[in-house]
Amino acid sequence: MRNVWLDFETYYDNDYSLKKMTQIEYVLDPRFEAIGCSFMFEGEEAVWIDGPALPHFLAGEDWSDTRLISHNAMFDMLILALRYDVYPAAYGCTLSMARNWIRHQTGRVDLKTCAKRYGMEKGDAIHNMKGVSYHALSGSQYDEFIEYCCNDTRICHFLWTTFLEEGFPVSELDIIDWTIRMVVQPALELDMIRVAEHLAAVKAEKQRLLDAAGLEDRTALMSDELLAGVLIELGVDPPPMKLSPTTNEMIWAFAKTDQEFTDLEDHEDPKVQAVVAARLGHRSTIEESRAERFMAISHVTEAMPIPLRYSGAHTHRFSGDWSLNMQNLPNGSKLREAIRAPKGCVVVSVDASQIEARLNATLSGEAWLVEAFKEGRDVYCEFADLIYMRKISKADKMERFVGKTGILSLGYASSWPVFQRMCRNKGGVILADDEATRIVTLYRNMNPMIVDHWSEAKEVILMIEEGVPAIWGSLKIEREALVLPNGNKLRYHNLRKEKLNGKTSWVYNQGPQMKRLYGAKVVENECQSLAFLHIAETAMRVKKLTDGELLPCHQIHDELLYCVPEKIGEPVMKLVVQEMSKSPAWLPDAPLAAEGHIGETYGG
Numbered sequence: 103m104r105n106v107w108l109d110f111e112t113y114y115d116n117d118y119s120l121k122k123m124t125q126i127e128y129v130l131d132p133r134f135e136a137i138g139c140s141f142m143f144e145g146e147e148a149v150w151i152d153g154p155a156l157p158h159f160l161a162g163e164d165w166s167d168t169r170l171i172s173h174n175a176m177f178d179m180l181i182l183a184l185r186y187d188v189y190p191a192a193y194g195c196t197l198s199m200a201r202n203w204i205r206h207q208t209g210r211v212d213l214k215t216c217a218k219r220y221g222m223e224k225g226d227a228i229h230n231m232k233g234v235s236y237h238a239l240s241g242s243q244y245d246e247f248i249e250y251c252c253n254d255t256r257i258c259h260f261l262w263t264t265f266l267e268e269g270f271p272v273s274e275l276d277i278i279d280w281t282i283r284m285v286v287q288p289a290l291e292l293d294m295i296r297v298a299e300h301l302a303a304v305k306a307e308k309q310r311l312l313d314a315a316g317l318e319d320r321t322a323l324m325s326d327e328l329l330a331g332v333l334i335e336l337g338v339d340p341p342p343m344k345l346s347p348t349t350n351e352m353i354w355a356f357a358k359t360d361q362e363f364t365d366l367e368d369h370e371d372p373k374v375q376a377v378v379a380a381r382l383g384h385r386s387t388i389e390e391s392r393a394e395r396f397m398a399i400s401h402v403t404e405a406m407p408i409p410l411r412y413s414g415a416h417t418h419r420f421s422g423d424w425s426l427n428m429q430n431l432p433n434g435s436k437l438r439e440a441i442r443a444p445k446g447c448v449v450v451s452v453d454a455s456q457i458e459a460r461l462n463a464t465l466s467g468e469a470w471l472v473e474a475f476k477e478g479r480d481v482y483c484e485f486a487d488l489i490y491m492r493k494i495s496k497a498d499k500m501e502r503f504v505g506k507t508g509i510l511s512l513g514y515a516s517s518w519p520v521f522q523r524m525c526r527n528k529g530g531v532i533l534a535d536d537e538a539t540r541i542v543t544l545y546r547n548m549n550p551m552i553v554d555h556w557s558e559a560k561e562v563i564l565m566i567e568e569g570v571p572a573i574w575g576s577l578k579i580e581r582e583a584l585v586l587p588n589g590n591k592l593r594y595h596n597l598r599k600e601k602l603n604g605k606t607s608w609v610y611n612q613g614p615q616m617k618r619l620y621g622a623k624v625v626e627n628e629c630q631s632l633a634f635l636h637i638a639e640t641a642m643r644v645k646k647l648t649d650g651e652l653l654p655c656h657q658i659h660d661e662l663l664y665c666v667p668e669k670i671g672e673p674v675m676k677l678v679v680q681e682m683s684k685s686p687a688w689l690p691d692a693p694l695a696a697e698g699h700i701g702e703t704y705g706g
Contacts (some may be wrong), residue, residue, distance in 0.1 A: 103191055107142040107171045107262065109254045110178050111247070115233040120177075124395060124424045125409075126285075130402040136181065137236045138248070140255040147258075148252035153236045157186060165190040173197045173213045173258045176423070178408065183286045193282035194275065195412070196261040202274065202413035203265050206593040209613020217257045220264065225250040271589035277412060277638050280653060281420065284408040289665035290704065291447070291657035293440045294400035300436035301393040307372065326354040329381060336373050337367065337527055340519075345603050358382060370432055388427075394427055396437060399444045406441050408656045413427055416612060417631040418590055420657055429658055431704075438705030444505065448671040450701050452496060452678040454660040455695040456481075457633045462513045464692045465575045465628065466555035475693040482506040489541055489549065503529045504541070512545040513629075515622030559621035559628075562606050567597045576632060576688045582610075584628070586635055587688035592627050593620065598677050632689070633660060640682045647677070656704070665703065671700045 113135040114120070120128050128134065136156055142148040151159045159464040160182070161550040171194030172178040182188040200211040208215050214224040230243065239247060266272070311617040342362040344355040356363050366378045366389050375388050387687035401405070408428055414421025422429045431438050443449045456475070463471035474481045486494035486505030494501045507524050516524070525531040533541070548551050562574055562584075569581025577592075584592040594610040597619070602609070634635035641662055645653050652674065656663035662682070666674050682696035700705065 103165050103169055105144050105171060107148075107255050107259045108139055108178060108379075109172055109251055109258060110139045110181050111137045111231075111242075111251050112181070113137060113235050114231075124399060125177050125180055126184075126407055127398055127402055129177075129184050132183070135228065135235055136185065137231075137234075138251065139240070140248075142252075142255045142259050149256045150248040150252055160186045160188050167191055169194050169247070171196065171258065171262055173216075173254070173261070174284050175278075176467060179282055179286045180250065188409055189287070192275075193279045193286070194262065195278050195282060196258050196265070198281065198412040199265045199270055199274075200261065201411070202219050202590070203268070203270055203348055204419065206414075206595040206612055209615070212301065213254060213257060216261055220260070221258055222260065225253055245570050248458050257575060269589065273588050273642075274590060276642055279642040280641065281410050281412045283653060284410060284655060284657075286407075288405040288407045288443075289447075290406045290408070290441050291404050291444050291529075292400045292406040293442055294397070296436060296440035297393060297396045297400055300440065301390070301397055303392045303436070304372070304393055327703060328358055329377070330354050332377055333366075333374070336371060336377065337607060338369075338374055339526075341365075358381055368427070392426055393437060395424070396440065406570070407462045410657065415630075416617075417627055417634060418586075419630065419634045419659070423596070428656070431658075435705065439703050441704035443665050443702055446668055448668045448702060449655075449704055450664040450675045450698060451704075452664075452675060452696055452698040454633070454637060454682050455697055456510065457636065457660050457694065458629045459509055459513055460693055460695075461629045461632055461689070462552060462555075462625065464689060465625075465632075466549075466552045468549050468551040471549065472685075472691070472693055473554075473622070475695070478695070481509055485509055485545070488544060500529070500531055504531055504533075508541055512643075513552055514626040515553075516542070518542045546582050555625055556621040559624040562624055563597070563619060563621070565598055566594055575628070577628060578640050584624075586631055587686075588639075590631075590634060590635070632686075636686050636694070637662065637682070639680070639686060640684075643681050644678055647681070652677075675700055 113133065118128070118131065118133045123131070136153040138150055138153045139156060140148050140150050153227070165188055168190045169192040170179065170182070170188075170190040173196045175193050175195035175198070179193055182190075192459070197211055197213075200208075200216050201413045204216065204219055205211050208219050217224045219656065225246075225509070227423075231247065236615050330341045333339075341353040342360060343352045344360060345351070346353045358364065363378065364382070366374055367382070369375055369378070372389055393495075396670050409423035410420040410427060410428060412420060414423075420429060421427075459481075460475050462468075463475065474484065480496070482502050482505040483494045483496070483498075484505070485508050486498070486501045489504060489508070490501050494505065496502060504525055507521070507528065511521060511524055518535070518538040518541075521542055522535070525533050525538070558574075562569075562579065563580050565572060565574075566582060566584065570579060572579045574584070576587055580591075582594050584594075588590070593612075596611040598609060599606050600609050600616075601607075602618065609616050610619055611617070637657070637660060641654050641657070645651075652664060654662040655665045662678060664674055664678065678694045679698045683694050685692045685694055
């Protein structure tokens with residue numbers, strides 16, 4: 103397969119730009135104009151093709167055995183697909199690669215930042231192009247613009263080559279290709295009527311909530327004490343706090359720079375979203391703005407692209423893009439129901455059952471839990487048996503929920519207040535302080551090997567800092583990184599000890615952001631990264647088994663979604679369940695399992 107690098111330059115102005123619309127809206131807008139595109143074929147110099155000449159040039163090439171690569175391929179490949187009907191054999195994206203490979207150092211992964219990281223210069227001719235169309239270009243501006251674009255393509259080529267030479271895992275290129283295809287070749291559709299109904303309902307509910315809480319008076323929200331009271335009434339208890347650098351006392355953390363507070367914008371309760379959005383001066387809640395974006399997309403296409411950000415999380419899991427956050431549509435959301443299979447097709451969803459808990463049990467050597475998972479026992483009920491000191495069945499929904507929350511959350515050393523809040527926020531279960539404390543203690547006494555694994559991970563942190571080469575479970579230790587079985591890396595850049603809130607802690611950098619590290623957090627990183635690796639390997643294995651025919655149309659945490667003809671829905675579900683339930687080669691004793699579902703929509 104040959105590689106070809108490219109970079110589109112397109113018209114934009116104050117009102118029509120990617121800052122104001124999603125990429126698919128921009129590409130399908132009547133104002134869209136490709137000023138031109140630079141191409142760089144292997145072993146050749148970059149060349150510029152004028153916008154009017156692109157249809158003829160693109161039609162004259164055979165792309166069936168070509169990998170097309172750009173920086174931000176999601177955008178460039180949308181243009182090729184929707185404007186020129188070009189679908190190559192594979193897609194590559196150096197922005198995605200950079201997010202995985204160097205973001206821990208650079209923080210940002212735009213082309214200018216990446217170029218600077220390697221001592222290269224990206225031009226700035228583009229700053230003169232606002233409102234300038236192809237026919238308005240002339241003379242030196244035209245020549246300067248061509249060189250600017252061709253240089254971008256040279257940088258993209260350099261980044262691709264350099265990342266691979268530095269050891270970027272080749273298997274990850276297939277995952278990047280998959281993320282691009284979920285946008286460029288979407289399999290799902292969007293029901294405009296359902297989206298419109300949901301948006302109207304969200305707006306009406308938002309106004310009702312604001313009125314009921316007295317939030318029409320924004321000045322009241324400027325009182326930290328009043329805001330804290332509102333949040334406590336809504337179940338955010340305690341609200342976020344931080345240490346004051348001036349008084350050295352705990353104060354409310356309600357600033358735009360307080361991540362724990364801004365994270366509440368994505369809270370599962372729309373009431374909390376509304377309160378936090380009002381405090382931050384936003385015009386709408388996340389749910390409302392997301393529904394508005396869905397509506398905007400539905401106006402230009404029936405197809406529903408799934409924009410996911412490759413390696414969006416530290417553990418290399420996907421995260422959301424286009425401000426849609428498709429990884430976090432709540433269960434029961436009307437927006438889930440608005441995403442549907444085309445007529446004659448179904449949505450097949452397959453979820454890895456309790457995969458993190460199963461991996462944690464295996465990696466720590468917690469024999470009873472591994473055995474229970476192998477035998478298919480209901481470990482939620484078994485833990486609940488001990489909590490409530492009686493036999494618990496699935497009919498005991500509240501008690502089983504507490505057992506489930508314990509099994510799924512306490513494996514990473516959650517404190518009793520955190521566990522208490524999880525039970526309240528996710529299941530409406532109110533636990534007294536001493537009861538929550540008792541359950542946490544019970545879990546730790548019941549799972550001593552998992553607790554020991556946290557302690558073991560503390561020693562691993564020191565080995566990571568010092569660069570002691572060693573094997574830890576399924577991972578390799580190297581300086582400032584844990585290496586996954588496929589060669590991908592969990593980065594702990596600039597790992598060091600610092601005093602935080604009067605205590606010495608391990609910290610590392612993700613770009614300019616400093617993050618705290620401790621034993622249980624390393625275990626969480628270990629389990630989550632391996633869980634995603636297993637999900638990705640399953641997707642690629644199913645693709646290979648079906649000669650490239652089956653590729654997920656969406657991915658959510660530990661779940662793969664496929665859109666297939668109704669007549670093959672059942673066999674596809676059985677195949678994916680079978681493959682996802684297999685123990686990976688890098689952890690052959692892991693008792694994994696999966697379950698599937700078939701429906702007409704993403705929501706069931």
